[in-house]
Structure formats: C-alpha cells, structure tokens
Amino acid sequence: MQENKGSLSLNDQFTAFINDHHLFTKSNRLLVAVSGGVDSVVLCHLCKEAGFDFGIAHCNFQLRGEDSNRDELFVREWSQQLNVPFHVIQFNTKQYAEEKKLSTQVAARNLRYEWFKKICDEQGYDFILTAHHADDNIETVLMNFFRGTGINGLTGMQPVHQQIRRPLLFAKRLELEAYLKRHKLSFVQDASNLHDDYTRNYFRNTVLPMIAKTYPEVQQNLLDNISRFKEVDILYRQELSRVAKKLLVQKGEEWYIPVLLLQKTPAMKTVLLELIKTYGFKATQLNEVVQLLNSDSGKYILSSSHRILKDRKHLIISPLKDFNKATVVIEEPGTVDYTGGVLHLMQTQKTVPEPGGHVALLDAALIAYPLLLRPWRAGDYFYPLGMKGKKKLAKFFVDQKLSLADKEKVWVLEMNRKIIWVVGYRIDDRFKVTDKTQSVLKIEWRSPSKKPMI
Incomplete structure (x- = not known):
C-alpha cells in the first residue's frame, strides 16, 4: 500500500486539496464528524498535523449494542489524545425511524446533520467536516447510475455542500489505511460495513471487486470519469439555463411551458425532466408528463408539492393548495x-x-x-x-x-x-x-x- 501520489505526501495533498477548492482556512473553526473508523481517524490526524482549529462530534445511534458504546468511548479517548473539544449525543434511532416512517439509514443521516448544525450554531463552528473519500465517491456514482439520477448524479459528491466540507475526496481508501499504519493510529471497525445488508456495502464488497477482475483499473477510470462528468455538467447547466429562459414563463405562482416550443426543443425529454425536477417530479414520471403534451385539456400529473396541468397550448406547473x-x-x-x-x-x-x-x-x-x-x-x-x-x-x-x-x-x-x-x-x-x-x-x-x- 502506497501513501504517496508522485512526490507529495498525503499531508501535502490534503492541504493542496483544501486550498485548491477553497474549503476553509486556519482562521475557521471546524467540527469534524468522527465515527472512529479509519477515515475519520485519519482526517482528525491530518487536521491536527496541519494546525487547524477543530472539535470532534460523535453520534451514538444505539444500533449495535455494546459496539456502539465501545465506539463512543474510543472517540472520546481519541479527542483527549488530540486535546480538542469533544461533543457526543445518543439517539434512539429506531424509534425515530418508526415515527418518521424512514429507513434506518435515512433516519440516522437526518439526526446526525441536524445535530451537527445545532452544535455549529451554539459553539461557533464554521464548517462541518466529513471523511468521505474517493472510494465513497465511486460507490455513490455507481449507485446513482443504477438509480437513474441523470448526469448530475454522475458527478458524485462535491467538496463543498452548504456548510459541509469533504477534504478527503482526493484520497483512496488504501492511501488512508497506509497513512494509518505509518503513524500507528488506532481505530474501531464497524462490523456492519463487512456485510452486504446495505446497498453501499454491496457495491463496495461485491460489485466493484467483481468488476476489477476484468478491469483492474476500474477505480482510477471511474475517478477520471467523475472528473470529466463534472466539467460536462458545467456545460450542461449553462445550456439548460439558456433553454429554460425560453421555455418557462412565470405568471404569479405558476410556470407556463408552451407545448409546441417544447416539442421542437432538442433533447426534449432531458430538458423537460430538468425543468420539472425542481417541483418534486421524479424521473419515473417523465413519460406520463410527455403524454400530457398530446392529451386533452384538463389532464394533469401530481408530485408531492406541485401539479402539471395540460391547458390547451401549455403545460402549467402550479403549487398544490388545500x-x-x-x-x-x-x-x-x-x-x-x-x-x-x-x-x-x-x-x-x-x-x-x-x-x-x-x-x-x-x-x-x-x-x-x-x-x-x-x-x-x-x-x-x-x-x-x-x-x-x-x-x-x-x-x-x-x-x-x-x-x-x-x-x-x-x-x-x-x-x-x-x-x-x-x-x-x-x-x-x-x-x-x-x-x-x-x-x-x-x-x-x-x-x-x-x-x-x-
């Protein structure tokens, strides 16, 4: 396992990535989300070595019995070794998921980020740091591809998302493990990551290793594709903005799309999907919306928040009201x-x-x-x-x-x-x-x- 890319150490790559993407500076106060696994332990160590001002936040979701308590104790001791502030909370995740009718994963994510933002407001932290790395990004892009999320889903996770910063997106898992080994850092293993119960684990443990047997360079090739798709997405968004100005006419709370003009638009289905996604419509509803173009007036399709109505020569997008x-x-x-x-x-x-x-x-x-x-x-x-x-x-x-x-x-x-x-x-x-x-x-x-x- 190699820690270096070319002549740069992981520490140098880390600071270069932060500077290149303008993630944060030493004048900022950072809240690092730490589970106790390899990735978050390395992120903390890199932040300490680079001289950043940070605190640690750990969520005990109480989903794995004593293992959850073991992880909490480990992160507490790790924060003491680093001599940084420590914040911890315990969630009744299963109860929350049942009450909100969410999957356990979605429930945990909602609880986690809501709490992180609360700590930032109360304790004066500027940004939330997560330890997502290149392998996570590859898995995300593959899942998005099979879900059918469109070109934006193929650009993967971004280094900046609202208050969140992801300074490890440049690094592969093997590089993080090499860094951990070199600096003799301890970590805790989440046993659930070894099982294929969750979709991400299935891609990580089964799909990618299977593809690698035929295409050994699959990881690097996918990372290169992610970089290309990000640039393609920039051009894609620019053209969509231009087309949207021609197609969308606002009247009060409603948006009008001329049917004939839409039908003459190149890549009509793709453009239409991008226009209606903003209003809660899914890719699975696209064909139904296309059928509205040739339907009688009065036909409509609903999302959770809006309706698309066929009215003579227009599609009208309007908010639902009681x-x-x-x-x-x-x-x-x-x-x-x-x-x-x-x-x-x-x-x-x-x-x-x-x-x-x-x-x-x-x-x-x-x-x-x-x-x-x-x-x-x-x-x-x-x-x-x-x-x-x-x-x-x-x-x-x-x-x-x-x-x-x-x-x-x-x-x-x-x-x-x-x-x-x-x-x-x-x-x-x-x-x-x-x-x-x-x-x-x-x-x-x-x-x-x-x-x-x-």
Missing part, C-alpha cells in the same frame, strides 16, 4: 386578506354605475352578514348582471373564455347560499344598484400581487 381550508367568513365591512387576493368592503351613500369586474357595487339594503368568501365549486350558479335567468359558473367561464388555470383561481362571495359576486368578474343581478337604492356596499378586489385600494 382549498377546503380556504373559506373566509366576513362579519362586517373592512379589509379581508385571503389567498386569492385582498377585498375591501365599505358602505357608502354614493351611487355610481357598475364600474367593472374588480369593483362590485351592491344594494346594501339587500346584504345581510355574515358573507362567505370561498373558491367556486362545480354546480355553482348565479344570475349574471343584465340577465334574468340563472347560469352555471362553469358555462359562464366558457363564455368568458377562461383557461382551466384561471378557473381554478376564481372565488365567489356568497350570502345565504346565494352568490352575490363572482369575484373579479360579475355581480349577481338580484343585488345590483337601482334607482331605488339608498345605500351602496362597495367591494374592491386586488390580486395577491397588488395592494388593495383603500
């Missing part, structure tokens, strides 16, 4: 702020002609509180101003040539189960101002993006 909780009770005149905008109700003696959709003038003598402000529903009807007969709102919207997206934004003002105003469009003829009207209820509406006129 309209069942959106009803507002109005007890008296005044200003009402709601998710569909702002209403201002005031009673006046002045009577003027009906000014249009954004302002409603109603005969105050015919109005009885409370009023109900709610999204319209299928089956709703009213008597549009100027008409004697009633009309269903759905038919009224067709006459108004409203898109499906616009229909979903419509609210109605209701009194005793009678719609007195389709907000922003038309009042009910039964409540209009006439020659006999003595007092007027004036209601002004402004959309969420505009301030109310008061």
Whole structure:
C-alpha cells in the first residue's frame, strides 16, 4: 500500500486539496464528524498535523449494542489524545425511524446533520467536516447510475455542500489505511460495513471487486470519469439555463411551458425532466408528463408539492393548495386578506354605475352578514348582471373564455347560499344598484400581487 501520489505526501495533498477548492482556512473553526473508523481517524490526524482549529462530534445511534458504546468511548479517548473539544449525543434511532416512517439509514443521516448544525450554531463552528473519500465517491456514482439520477448524479459528491466540507475526496481508501499504519493510529471497525445488508456495502464488497477482475483499473477510470462528468455538467447547466429562459414563463405562482416550443426543443425529454425536477417530479414520471403534451385539456400529473396541468397550448406547473381550508367568513365591512387576493368592503351613500369586474357595487339594503368568501365549486350558479335567468359558473367561464388555470383561481362571495359576486368578474343581478337604492356596499378586489385600494 502506497501513501504517496508522485512526490507529495498525503499531508501535502490534503492541504493542496483544501486550498485548491477553497474549503476553509486556519482562521475557521471546524467540527469534524468522527465515527472512529479509519477515515475519520485519519482526517482528525491530518487536521491536527496541519494546525487547524477543530472539535470532534460523535453520534451514538444505539444500533449495535455494546459496539456502539465501545465506539463512543474510543472517540472520546481519541479527542483527549488530540486535546480538542469533544461533543457526543445518543439517539434512539429506531424509534425515530418508526415515527418518521424512514429507513434506518435515512433516519440516522437526518439526526446526525441536524445535530451537527445545532452544535455549529451554539459553539461557533464554521464548517462541518466529513471523511468521505474517493472510494465513497465511486460507490455513490455507481449507485446513482443504477438509480437513474441523470448526469448530475454522475458527478458524485462535491467538496463543498452548504456548510459541509469533504477534504478527503482526493484520497483512496488504501492511501488512508497506509497513512494509518505509518503513524500507528488506532481505530474501531464497524462490523456492519463487512456485510452486504446495505446497498453501499454491496457495491463496495461485491460489485466493484467483481468488476476489477476484468478491469483492474476500474477505480482510477471511474475517478477520471467523475472528473470529466463534472466539467460536462458545467456545460450542461449553462445550456439548460439558456433553454429554460425560453421555455418557462412565470405568471404569479405558476410556470407556463408552451407545448409546441417544447416539442421542437432538442433533447426534449432531458430538458423537460430538468425543468420539472425542481417541483418534486421524479424521473419515473417523465413519460406520463410527455403524454400530457398530446392529451386533452384538463389532464394533469401530481408530485408531492406541485401539479402539471395540460391547458390547451401549455403545460402549467402550479403549487398544490388545500382549498377546503380556504373559506373566509366576513362579519362586517373592512379589509379581508385571503389567498386569492385582498377585498375591501365599505358602505357608502354614493351611487355610481357598475364600474367593472374588480369593483362590485351592491344594494346594501339587500346584504345581510355574515358573507362567505370561498373558491367556486362545480354546480355553482348565479344570475349574471343584465340577465334574468340563472347560469352555471362553469358555462359562464366558457363564455368568458377562461383557461382551466384561471378557473381554478376564481372565488365567489356568497350570502345565504346565494352568490352575490363572482369575484373579479360579475355581480349577481338580484343585488345590483337601482334607482331605488339608498345605500351602496362597495367591494374592491386586488390580486395577491397588488395592494388593495383603500
């Protein structure tokens, strides 16, 4: 096992990697995540040798009985040898995983990083250091490839991710083991790493050794590919940004994608996936979204947070909202702020002609509180101003040539189960101002993006 690459020692490579990627400086205070294994022990020793200011954080997940306690004791003693601050916490990981309905691995990761960030805030640490190394990166890229995460997944872990720094990504596991042996450093072995129960262990212990029998240089080749993919990803992101500016048109909280323009875009499926990933859609849903392009208006696909709706010539991406909780009770005149905008109700003696959709003038003598402000529903009807007969709102919207997206934004003002105003469009003829009207209820509406006129 060789510690050196060329003429540089691991210590020199370590400091060079930190400087090249601008990870941190000696003026920063660092929190090193330490399990007690080879990687994290070497990371601590390298930090100490380089003269960095750091403390150690250890998580006892209580998943391996006495082995978990043994690891905690080892890391505590290791921090004493290094004469650095030590932080430790014990988690009931299984209980947390059950409560949150997570896998044990995901639960442990969430608990770990949430705690690390808390320590940084309370103790004044600038960055969190993890001991991920080149072999970890190779395994990550292979798992991403088989999961189908796209080109970004092939770039692997990055040296910088938010507050996290990964200063060992340049080093292979064998180099770390050689360093450990040379400096006669002790470590603890997590027995679970030797088993293939977890996906990463399967790739580490089975897949890569099997590939290496045919391609002995597989590790280095994959590391070289990761480096190339990172550069490809830079160009890829630049082009995607350019295309997205042409395809995405924002209207309030919604994004519109012209169907015809999208269909003429080179590598259309790849571009579409990148556009919708931001809104919680998965690669497995891509074909369904593509089918929307040629579907009838009204078809849609859902993610956990958004919906993609086919509306005539567009795909419309909009956030999901719980309209069942959106009803507002109005007890008296005044200003009402709601998710569909702002209403201002005031009673006046002045009577003027009906000014249009954004302002409603109603005969105050015919109005009885409370009023109900709610999204319209299928089956709703009213008597549009100027008409004697009633009309269903759905038919009224067709006459108004409203898109499906616009229909979903419509609210109605209701009194005793009678719609007195389709907000922003038309009042009910039964409540209009006439020659006999003595007092007027004036209601002004402004959309969420505009301030109310008061």
